[in-house]
Amino acid sequence: MNLMLAGIAWIGVYLVLVLTPLLILLVRPVPGGNGFWWDFSLALGFAATTMMGVTFALTARFRHATEPFGIDIVYYIHRRISIIALLFTLLHPVLIFAAEPYMLAMLHPAAMPAHLWAALGSLLSLALLIATSVWRSELGIEYDRWRLWHIILAVAALSLAIVHIQLVGYYVDAPWKKVLWFVIPASWILFLAYRRLVKPLLIMRRPYRVTDLRAERGNAWTLVVEPEGHSGFHFQPGQFAWVSLWHTPFALREHPFSLASSAEHPERLELTIKELGDYTSQIGQVKIGEAIYLEGPYGAFSIDRQPQAGYVLIAGGIGVAPFMSILRTMADRNDPRPVQLYYAAKTWEGLTFREELETLAERIDLETIVILEEPPPDWPGETGWITPELLARHLPQERIKRCYFVDGPVPMMEATQSALHELGIPAGDVHVELYDWV
Amino acid sequence: MRRRLARLLADISALMIVILSAVFAWLQNPG
Numbered sequence: 001m002n003l004m005l006a007g008i009a010w011i012g013v014y015l016v017l018v019l020t021p022l023l024i025l026l027v028r029p030v031p032g033g034n035g036f037w038w039d040f041s042l043a044l045g046f047a048a049t050t051m052m053g054v055t056f057a058l059t060a061r062f063r064h065a066t067e068p069f070g071i072d073i074v075y076y077i078h079r080r081i082s083i084i085a086l087l088f089t090l091l092h093p094v095l096i097f098a099a100e101p102y103m104l105a106m107l108h109p110a111a112m113p114a115h116l117w118a119a120l121g122s123l124l125s126l127a128l129l130i131a132t133s134v135w136r137s138e139l140g141i142e143y144d145r146w147r148l149w150h151i152i153l154a155v156a157a158l159s160l161a162i163v164h165i166q167l168v169g170y171y172v173d174a175p176w177k178k179v180l181w182f183v184i185p186a187s188w189i190l191f192l193a194y195r196r197l198v199k200p201l202l203i204m205r206r207p208y209r210v211t212d213l214r215a216e217r218g219n220a221w222t223l224v225v226e227p228e229g230h231s232g233f234h235f236q237p238g239q240f241a242w243v244s245l246w247h248t249p250f251a252l253r254e255h256p257f258s259l260a261s262s263a264e265h266p267e268r269l270e271l272t273i274k275e276l277g278d279y280t281s282q283i284g285q286v287k288i289g290e291a292i293y294l295e296g297p298y299g300a301f302s303i304d305r306q307p308q309a310g311y312v313l314i315a316g317g318i319g320v321a322p323f324m325s326i327l328r329t330m331a332d333r334n335d336p337r338p339v340q341l342y343y344a345a346k347t348w349e350g351l352t353f354r355e356e357l358e359t360l361a362e363r364i365d366l367e368t369i370v371i372l373e374e375p376p377p378d379w380p381g382e383t384g385w386i387t388p389e390l391l392a393r394h395l396p397q398e399r400i401k402r403c404y405f406v407d408g409p410v411p412m413m414e415a416t417q418s419a420l421h422e423l424g425i426p427a428g429d430v431h432v433e434l435y436d437w438v
Numbered sequence: 439m440r441r442r443l444a445r446l447l448a449d450i451s452a453l454m455i456v457i458l459s460a461v462f463a464w465l466q467n468p469g
Contacts, residue, residue, distance in 0.1 A: 073440045084452040
């Protein structure tokens with residue numbers, strides 16, 4: 001409920017930020033009304049511009065402001081608001097041309113005034129920005145390249161919208177309104193400056209050093225890092241950090257990785273990374289002593305936020321990494337609460353942390369259910385995928401009193417959430433980390 | 439759950455922006 005209230009409070013702040021610049025336009029001198037649909041479309045256009053601005057603040061990664069919700073959800077809202085802003089940006093000209101069809105003649109390239117070129121540039125930048133974000137994987141756009149273009153297109157969309165407003169001059173013809181409607185939307189770009197210049201500088205002042213590199217089962221590597229000249233950061237088991245390796249934090253090449261070590265030992269952090277792409281396949285080449293930068297902790301995916309009687313952790317592949325942090329932390333805390341770990345992987349040989357899970361079961365009340373996609377011939381355990389039937393076979397009687405955490409590939413997480421729903425587990429007790437924003 | 443709540447809040451706020459934009463237009467064009 002507190003989360004709901006905090007959410008409503010932030011939405012209130014958001015509405016004030018979006019609507020105040022709009023209300024300023026009603027302060028005299030005000031041009032006369034030009035018909036309801038005309039003025040409605042203008043209001044939507046102005047609102048869409050400030051909405052574009054607000055999205056800059058949402059990705060500035062203010063740790064304390066985002067903490068109650070988890071930064072994944074803040075990025076989700078960033079995406080949702082951007083899509084709504086695009087919708088309003090599209091509605092703006094559609095309503096104008098519907099109200100005043102003669103204005104369509106202005107769209108002829110030979111006769112198009114500068115303010116319309118700016119509007120078209122803004123609209124196309126925003127549309128391209130959203131299309132490349134929603135369908136990045138399908139379009140085969142590499143993450144680092146996407147980030148660079150995301151920034152360029154975002155700045156272009158907002159700047160060109162401001163240019164359009166200033167050149168049209170309607171509603172902002174008074175000099176003080178002109179200045180205000182330049183300063184307010186443009187100042188949102190300062191959040192980008194904070195995120196890309198100030199924040200990296202702060203991160204660079206707190207460097208880490210790679211002190212060990214371990215090969216794990218399943219083509220994974222564990223990087224052990226220790227803070228250098230500072231005390232590091234405290235985190236909750238299950239949280240993650242953004243990692244800059246081989247580059248300073250000023251570079252766009254940073255990646256979010258789960259912290260896999262015990263939260264009781266923040267002086268020695270471990271990140272377990274599977275070789276999956278261009279970047280992660282080079283982790284094995286990291287040199288001991290190499291500098292590394294961590295920004296965090298982030299995320300709401302933690303047992304420390306859900307003090308329940310017991311836990312059910314459901315992992316697909318390397319999605320087990322945050323659960324290792326949870327289990328190791330519970331062991332260090334002598335936590336007596338029961339935990340079930342459902343661990344789906346391809347092969348028995350490639351089961352990351354296989355041996356350590358056996359050791360952990362001697363220290364805490366842990367039951368591990370391994371589900372193999374390609375089991376060995378004499379495999380006595382579960383095979384295939386995580387299904388409602390499979391879960392029902394193993395879940396304890398008091399399943400409603402447990403808290404559920406799911407982490408793995410997106411299709412696996414979606415299927416598991418449906419399975420849990422089918423078994424009558426309340427949605428509020430099922431926690432997932434959203435990955436489709438990176 | 440969190441995603442559903444976030445979507446709900448974002449969509450409600452979008453609706454409020456539409457309503458207030460309509461109020462803006464109505465204030466400019468009363469009657």
